[in-house]
Amino acid sequence: MMNIRNSIVLSAVATVLVATTGCVNNPDSSGLEYMPDMYRSPAVEAYVDYGQDPYQVGEEVASSQRMVQSARKPVAGTIAFHPEAMDFVMPYPYPNTVEGYEAAGLALASPLTQIGQAEIEAGQEIYTLMCTQCHGEEGKGNGALSRNGHIQGIPSYSDKLKDLPEGKMYHTLTYGKGLMGSHASQLSQKDRWLVIEYIKVLQQGGEMPEFDENGNVVKSASTEAGDAMAMNN
Amino acid sequence: MIADLGFKATKSFLTACLVLFAVQGTAGIWDDGNIEEGQALFNANCASCHKVTNEVLAAPGLAGIADRWGASEELLVQWIQNPQGAAESGDSYIKSLVSRYVPTYGWMTAQAVSAEDVKNIMAYVQNPPDAAPVADSGSDCITVDELPIEEANNDSGVWFVMLLVLFLIIAMAAAGVNRSLTNASREKDGGALLEDLPYGQRVKMWAWENRVAVSLIGVFIVAYGAVLGYQGLMRVGVVEGYKPNQPIQFIHSVHVCENEVDCKYCHHSAYESKHAGIPSTNVCMNCHKAVKKGRRYGETEIGKIYEAIGFDATSGTYVDGEGKNGYASPQDTYDGDPIRWNKVHNLPDHVFFSHQQHVVVGGLQCQNCHGDVETYTVGRVAKVEDINQLVDKYPGLIELSKPTLTMGWCIECHNKAEIDLASSGYYEEIHHRLKDHLRGNEELRMYMEDDKITVKELGGWECAKCHY
Numbered sequence: 001m002m003n004i005r006n007s008i009v010l011s012a013v014a015t016v017l018v019a020t021t022g023c024v025n026n027p028d029s030s031g032l033e034y035m036p037d038m039y040r041s042p043a044v045e046a047y048v049d050y051g052q053d054p055y056q057v058g059e060e061v062a063s064s065q066r067m068v069q070s071a072r073k074p075v076a077g078t079i080a081f082h083p084e085a086m087d088f089v090m091p092y093p094y095p096n097t098v099e100g101y102e103a104a105g106l107a108l109a110s111p112l113t114q115i116g117q118a119e120i121e122a123g124q125e126i127y128t129l130m131c132t133q134c135h136g137e138e139g140k141g142n143g144a145l146s147r148n149g150h151i152q153g154i155p156s157y158s159d160k161l162k163d164l165p166e167g168k169m170y171h172t173l174t175y176g177k178g179l180m181g182s183h184a185s186q187l188s189q190k191d192r193w194l195v196i197e198y199i200k201v202l203q204q205g206g207e208m209p210e211f212d213e214n215g216n217v218v219k220s221a222s223t224e225a226g227d228a229m230a231m232n233n
Numbered sequence: 234m235i236a237d238l239g240f241k242a243t244k245s246f247l248t249a250c251l252v253l254f255a256v257q258g259t260a261g262i263w264d265d266g267n268i269e270e271g272q273a274l275f276n277a278n279c280a281s282c283h284k285v286t287n288e289v290l291a292a293p294g295l296a297g298i299a300d301r302w303g304a305s306e307e308l309l310v311q312w313i314q315n316p317q318g319a320a321e322s323g324d325s326y327i328k329s330l331v332s333r334y335v336p337t338y339g340w341m342t343a344q345a346v347s348a349e350d351v352k353n354i355m356a357y358v359q360n361p362p363d364a365a366p367v368a369d370s371g372s373d374c375i376t377v378d379e380l381p382i383e384e385a386n387n388d389s390g391v392w393f394v395m396l397l398v399l400f401l402i403i404a405m406a407a408a409g410v411n412r413s414l415t416n417a418s419r420e421k422d423g424g425a426l427l428e429d430l431p432y433g434q435r436v437k438m439w440a441w442e443n444r445v446a447v448s449l450i451g452v453f454i455v456a457y458g459a460v461l462g463y464q465g466l467m468r469v470g471v472v473e474g475y476k477p478n479q480p481i482q483f484i485h486s487v488h489v490c491e492n493e494v495d496c497k498y499c500h501h502s503a504y505e506s507k508h509a510g511i512p513s514t515n516v517c518m519n520c521h522k523a524v525k526k527g528r529r530y531g532e533t534e535i536g537k538i539y540e541a542i543g544f545d546a547t548s549g550t551y552v553d554g555e556g557k558n559g560y561a562s563p564q565d566t567y568d569g570d571p572i573r574w575n576k577v578h579n580l581p582d583h584v585f586f587s588h589q590q591h592v593v594v595g596g597l598q599c600q601n602c603h604g605d606v607e608t609y610t611v612g613r614v615a616k617v618e619d620i621n622q623l624v625d626k627y628p629g630l631i632e633l634s635k636p637t638l639t640m641g642w643c644i645e646c647h648n649k650a651e652i653d654l655a656s657s658g659y660y661e662e663i664h665h666r667l668k669d670h671l672r673g674n675e676e677l678r679m680y681m682e683d684d685k686i687t688v689k690e691l692g693g694w695e696c697a698k699c700h701y
Binding site for chain 2: 028030031046098101128148180186187
């Protein structure tokens with residue numbers, strides 16, 4: 001019969017095999033790599049929070065460093081500096097309240113100076129990628145989330161929101177309103193104003209205005225409204 | 234101020250009209266309405282703020298509404314048609330309603346519904362039919378039930394090895410039994426017993442007797458080992474198929490395919506920077522403020538989002554009241570534990586890779602490098618064979634052969650990918666110079682021989698473009 005030494009050798013071999021294949025198949029391990037400190041280096045990189053080298057500073061220090069996010073908010077009170085686009089980096093003056101919303105609707109106007117084909121098409125692209133799942137392709141409030149019954153009753157731009165002023169739109173995009181959350185973290189101030197240009201087109205039924213060869217709007221109701229706004233200020 | 238007064242005056246006038254109108258049309262608002270019509274009206278007008286249960290969405294739930302308003306039927310119609318007007322009536326219930334909800338949710342917007350409509354809506358609100366299960370949108374998306382369940386650890390290899398060991402043990406035991414049986418039968422027949430040799434010697438003898446077969450098998454095992462070893466070495470540093478567990482069982486297919494959320498909604502910085510980024514929790518809340526239950530994991534997984542951001546699902550408000558609508562104000566006080574997603578793709582520190590360069594300037598589709606994400610659950614490193622299968626589904630994909638995220642892969646694509654010089658202002662200068670070859674600049678002719686410009690020809694193979 002099999003003697004004891006043989007079975008010990010066998011089980012040792014089995015354990016080693018199990019252990020090695022085990023770690024190769026573990027979905028939480030990315031597999032063998034050489035120079036692992038190049039993949040997880042102590043240098044600060046966005047989305048990589050590995051801290052300093054645990055061999056040098058000790059596991060305790062390293063793991064506490066891992067708990068600190070490397071992606072930081074800008075220092076409070078600072079403003080990004082873009083010499084050619086200072087209109088789009090200023091802090092938003094209206095507070096996140098009902099009164100702030102009404103006030104923005106009355107006084108806030110788009111800082112975009114030139115509104116032509118390029119701007120409206122840029123707005124359309126942002127709208128198609130970021131807003132259609134709720135508001136729908138034509139802005140009627142029938143995006144996929146609404147059709148699937150997750151968020152219902154999203155107002156239509158060309159109906160309930162036909163006369164919504166751009167200041168209120170901007171306020172809503174910045175702070176959110178009701179079920180629509182704030183999109184300030186996803187859209188820069190300029191992007192927000194660009195997409196509003198396209199919403200104005202949707203308010204008129206969704207037909208693109210005519211452009212001349214330089215990409216200027218030939219005639220459309222929304223630019224007239226915009227001019228009136230600008231004059232009020 | 235004047236405008237304000239005027240506004241007030243019109244409003245009171247409107248209120249008066251409405252009251253008159255309401256008195257005529259509201260006999261028995263709590264009964265004999267049409268439930269189906271009410272449901273349609275409710276979904277079109279009220280559902281973005283109210284639920285028919287007592288769950289708070291962006292306004293109080295309407296369950297038990299009859300108990301709260303009871304006899305003040307006209308006032309209710311008036312409230313729905315013009316809340317701020319109705320508040321001026323000085324009704325004590327409305328006063329309490331306003332002081333409780335307006336500071337958080339703002340004024341309810343005036344609804345363009347008639348008294349008859351309100352009757353139908355109230356019929357529906359009081360007796361909502363059982364909610365039909367959310368239909369799959371009828372598209373060709375992979376459904377939640379078809380998705381693989383994430384297992385904590387699927388070590389199929391371990392089972393294989395265990396089986397092998399078990400098999401060996403059985404084989405040896407069988408050999409031993411066989412031997413005892415032979416001995417027993419020989420003993421009976423009076424023949425010579427098998428020699429009682431040590432185990433090793435017996436194996437040697439057996440091997441010598443079958444030397445041809447044994448040497449063949451030996452050669453095979455050595456060759457096989459060499460191939461395996463080579464393949465093993467080639468896998469070092471290759472992370473294809475890597476799919477770590479995540480703190481939340483996020484499902485890409487539900488979001489991207491079923492609900493048509495574009496990659497940009499969550500990974501928007503791919504268009505603006507080196508990083509594609511992982512969405513912050515407030516982005517999830519844009520929808521999960523309303524979507525509180527999933528079909529697969531119920532409330533557990535979505536509950537983890539609420540835990541991280543500090544959201545109370547029953548009252549529909551943020552715990553600190555400051556992060557209203559997901560807007561992170563500087564005064565945020567909630568100190569929750571953020572969601573710690575595990576990083577999946579990770580190039581070593583000595584490589585520079587920019588998403589913007591590839592997605593915006595190069596116009597590549599995400600699927601070219603990440604595979605068919607709309608069928609995934611959590612993120613994973615796509616296998617290059619799987620990406621090559623997608624050419625029919627996503628026209629324009631570049632087929633490659635080297636494992637993803639290796640240097641060979643980057644290089645191979647840079648050799649194949651063509652650049653449309655005229656497409657963006659980015660290449661104006663190079664385009665201008667290349668056009669020179671038509672005017673006899675021999676040095677540039679070689680680039681234009683095959684009539685296309687690849688990334689390599691513009692320097693996509695220079696070590697310093699990727700390593701610095």
